[in-house]
Amino acid sequence: MVRKRRIIGVILTILRHVFLLGLCYVVLYPVLYMISNAFKPISQYYDPSVVWIPRSLTLDNFYIVFKVMDVGKVFLNTLLIEILPAFISTFIAMFVGYGLARFRFKGRGLILACVILTIIVPPQTISTSLYSSYRYFDFLGILSLLHRVIPSIGPINLIGTPWVTILPALFGVGLKNGIFIFIFMQFFTGLPKELQEAAAIDGCGPLRTFLRIILPTAKNIIIAVLLLAVVWNWNDYYTPAMYIRTTDTMATAMASFQANLENLHNMGTGLENIQTANTQIQAAALIAIFPLVILYVFLQKRFSEGIEDSGLTGI
């Protein structure tokens, strides 16, 4: 009986590893493919005897990428247009999440419903009119009012400026901000109430309590949300393509990279031609995800711990 059980145990272990290793291969394949091809001379790409490990390494692919795309500038643009808002929206989401979790104020249910609404409505639904309100931006009619007094002030054009991502982030409605608010809300709900009460008895105001007592307990969850925010913003194509257009972020630069590359090679369109430049495309993709991979490698442990003790899953 015992022996039989042991045999079953060994078989299960082997099966488990086979299953997991197989899936790992599937997940890692594109990354390995990217790395392998990015450093490969293009002649070896067609050489069937070279599969994974190139016979010689080259940086030519990266050289061409730098020629097609102003990597440094794109990187700086992305920092300003996407990464700064990611930090801002995490910061704001913290406050909103805490407010929803810890204060039984009138209208709380309504606000919560609004948060959920921002999560489930796809951004395209409101993009048309959002575009026109950015085009003639008028902060709740305040700018028009000022226009009557000072004629030089009037609605401003925000299209093409970083404000189209920064402003919504400042007001808690940036990219996927609703999800962040929700995560923070779940986390703060799970914290013991005594923390807050003890601080209140000691004469701490709500804001001080939050900053001094509550936030230090939330380190992991903040890192988790920050990582998600940075990644999602970094990869976001829709917002910059819609409201910025003229300035390239990493995502929009990647989207037009193939076309630009073809122009450089003076090729037509078609699959074969894309294949010709494949090593260069892989090099570009590698550049685009490199910062994220580094970030992930350093934060991975805290990230999964953060989500795990977030109480996001509410049992």
Add this chain to the structure above:
Amino acid sequence: MAKKRNKQYSLTRKQNRAGWLFVLPFVIGFIIFFLKPMIESFWYTFNDVTMGQNGLETKFVGLQNFRYLLLEDSSFLRNLWTVTGSMLAQVAICTILSLFIAIVLVQNFRGRTVYRAIFFLPIIMTSGVVYSMVSSVVGSSGLSGTGNAYIYSSTSMTTLMQQGGLPTSFINILTRIIDAIFSMVVNCGVPILLYISGLQKIPQSAYEAARIEGASAWDIFWRITIPKISPIIFLNVVYCVIDASTAYGSTAGGNVMMAAIQQMGFGKTMKFGMSAAMAWMYFLVIAVFLGLAYLTIGRRAAKIEN
């Protein structure tokens, strides 16, 4: 007595004020960047909208936009159908496959932290252009079902199999399956994470009690695990629906609806009203799915939680 009530009153008022102070940024943002555009875009669906000197100019046309999209435009319904189909497939596979993976990963065995780190890796790659770039070259278009789907053909595997005398059709089927696995697993990052955190919170005592009562592993799974994590199943379904519906797409592949809406409004045609009508119909479809998910899973989950 009166004093006490007074104190209580001021306490609620304090709670009120502090609460509103904390959520204030969101309230302002919601009104400016969400509610106003939302109402406006709903109004646009009934209008012919053009870009004028001082903002958009509207001309009321009734249900014209909807009539055109549903009856005359050949691509709208087809796109909607494609996107909905792949969304449904992705949601179903994602919620089930990631539960399976999470159950394996949550057990105690050597190397599980390494496995976890690898499985969460797609989180940083999935939501982007890079993913579609890599997968289009690697060749995975997976569930969306558009051409050039022979993913691992560049490796020696297929050649090896061909030389081994396996029929080409069989190899094709095999590569297609592997190809589909790729796009499935890659979307599972966040769901696996959520499942793991939920599974870890099920008290061991519940399992022990069941085992003492003589329940089989099968029973334990259906009677304890599934009910306990049903709130997370719901959460994951919602997450997957949103993830799939807002995924990146160009007119060639991926989420074609996203691209079509943008093209209609901001491509050559500049038909803002039509674009808004498309977006609203798309949103309605998503809302119906979320509603169905709530009715089938969410309500039950809420009951169990209470």
